[in-house]
Amino acid sequence: AQKVTQAQTEISVVEKEDVTLDCVYETRDTTYYLFWYKQPPSGELVFLIRRNSFDEQNEISGRYSWNFQKSTSSFNFTITASQVVDSAVYFCALSAREGTGANSKLTFGKGITLSVRP
Amino acid sequence: DAMVIQNPRYQVTQFGKPVTLSCSQTLNHNVMYWYQQKSSQAPKLLFHYYDKDFNNEADTPDNFQSRRPNTSFCFLDIRSPGLGDAAMYLCATSRETGEETQYFGPGTRLLVL
Numbered sequence: 001a002q003k004v005t006q007a008q009t010e011i012s013v014v015e016k017e018d019v020t021l022d023c024v025y026e027t028r029d030t031t032y033y034l035f036w037y038k039q040p041p042s043g044e045l046v047f048l049i050r051r052n053s054f055d056e057q058n059e060i061s062g063r064y065s066w067n068f069q070k071s072t073s074s075f076n077f078t079i080t081a082s083q084v085v086d087s088a089v090y091f092c093a094l095s096a097r098e099g100t101g102a103n104s105k106l107t108f109g110k111g112i113t114l115s116v117r118p
Numbered sequence: 119d120a121m122v123i124q125n126p127r128y129q130v131t132q133f134g135k136p137v138t139l140s141c142s143q144t145l146n147h148n149v150m151y152w153y154q155q156k157s158s159q160a161p162k163l164l165f166h167y168y169d170k171d172f173n174n175e176a177d178t179p180d181n182f183q184s185r186r187p188n189t190s191f192c193f194l195d196i197r198s199p200g201l202g203d204a205a206m207y208l209c210a211t212s213r214e215t216g217e218e219t220q221y222f223g224p225g226t227r228l229l230v231l
Contacts, residue, residue, distance in 0.1 A: 033217040043206055045161070045222035052217070091160060095217050106220060108160035 002027040006109035023092030032096035040088040122223035139194040141209030150192040153208040
């Protein structure tokens, strides 16, 4: 069965600090996809990134960067120079077929609440 | 802009009174999903439609039903809401199932009195 673990539940930082959100996943499949979503207080889940299991290249988008390491089954997310607007719940998610041929579902971690203080 | 729209954003209903939540999309995606999210929890998939094909999750209560009259619209019907059904309901769409990115609407927050 597939599983996503976000061990950190709440993180609080001061503005301009860098912060890393951890994500560890489990799947038996060799082909899978990893996602990060941001959920601000308004409630909408905002898509941030999608990464397939064959692409281990790290990605940077502005202040956001992602470190994908298959060897440790991790897909960590770093925010550089955090801002108050980054305050939100961040979910890591996994999609894998688990070899059944059935359509795969999105498995979410429990989310990390990030608070950025001025 | 192409998007996923949910109405209303807030819905108050009475215990046992049927309620319908709506979702529409301009992305022309094949798949539409309904999730339930309770406070401080991850979203939980209730069901999804691939085109007109309905796919129910095994643990979704019978109290929850869905309709998809056309590609653009999908409805969530709660036949007899209980206090435990108070939650955020999120609609999402994707081009295909599986590894395709799901795009979420703003959600409808349901309060049951």
